[in-house]
Amino acid sequence: MDDTRILVVEDDADINEVVCERLGRDGYACVSAYSGSEARMALERATDAGKPYDLVVTDLMLPGISGDRLVAGLRESGSGVPVVVISARGAVDDRIGLLRLGADDYLVKPFDLDELSARIGAQLRGRGYADGAEPAGGGARAAAPDDGHTVLEIGRWRLDIDAHTFRIDDGPVSLTNIEFAIIELLMNHPDTVFSKRQVYELCWGEPYTVDDNTVTAHISKIRAKLRASGTDGYIRTVWGLGVKLTVPR
Known part of the structure; x- marks a missing residue:
């Protein structure tokens, strides 16, 4: 280190x-x-x-x-x-x-x-550092398709920010605006733990004033949509802290 x-x-x-x-x-x-x-x-x-x-x-x-x-x-x-x-x-x-x-x-x-x-x-x-090791890679990478869209890719996930589309392998997954914002936040910051407050303020764009189940409910809905692909495990709950996107190795 x-x-x-x-x-x-x-x-x-x-x-x-x-x-x-x-x-x-x-x-x-x-x-x-x-x-x-x-x-x-x-x-x-x-x-x-x-x-x-x-x-x-x-x-x-x-x-x-x-x-x-x-x-x-x-x-x-x-x-x-x-x-x-x-x-x-x-x-x-x-x-x-x-x-x-x-x-x-x-x-x-x-x-x-x-x-x-x-x-x-x-x-x-x-970013793959452990006891001074070099980065192991595996995080989100930005792609630049011919149409110039900004695209994030992690594992089997592909998020086209400009087209507002999310795909797993070659299959499209329908997301609400808030669900898309949550996925975008996590893909932009892989392996970073976000508290419920941070997710709400960054994705809803307003102060988090009440500790309710809004964020938890949206995360659960996203996981349900991911379950058929077997990638619902990409989103991990860190008990007592929040949620994070675990980069597949």
């Missing part, structure tokens, strides 16, 4: 130091950056040297280049490095916007260091 390199981007020196110290105890090699501009230069140098970072932890309110622009720049360049955002901006729209922009997870300040560590571990495991 000590070969796993994490870039910590935070202009508050005390927070930066505390995060790096904690992640260092977990066995990660951390590098600090105190502005978005410094972070971008560090990322470019690492890529040029053939040793790109394995994960980025970044604040949003940064000197120079903002965290939002840093995330957008990474995704526009084609980088798939996982990004965990830590920010005092906790509004639903902020979280939804950052995840849609390409961030992989989002913690609101003040955050618990144990939770940050757990979420980083989940992101790295989801």
Whole structure:
């Protein structure tokens, strides 16, 4: 694990130091950056040297280049490095916007260091890292068909975002708008655990104010539609935490 390199981007020196110290105890090699501009230069140098970072932890309110622009720049360049955002901006729209922009997870300040560590571990495991191993692959891949549509593929699943179609092998599966949004969320972030609150806020696009069975019911309906294909097991319940898409190996 000590070969796993994490870039910590935070202009508050005390927070930066505390995060790096904690992640260092977990066995990660951390590098600090105190502005978005410094972070971008560090990322470019690492890529040029053939040793790109394995994960980025970044604040949003940064000197120079903002965290939002840093995330957008990474995704526009084609980088798939996982990004965990830590920010005092906790509004639903902020979280939804950052995840849609390409961030992989989002913690609101003040955050618990144990939770940050757990979420980083989940992101790295989801990309096949174990004790410093290289990524094993198997996550969602974007395809670019002749019609230019954005397509996600995992295992036997194929989601055409532009045509709003979902297929298993060559067979179409009919989904409601909400069911499609849930599948899209999970396929965009394989092996990432989403709580019921996160699924609701990201797929319904509104604050989650009541703990009811709405999300559970929709997940159950999706699984029922997948059962005939034998791929209902792709969606796993992580008891006490939420649901995730398990990447088939």
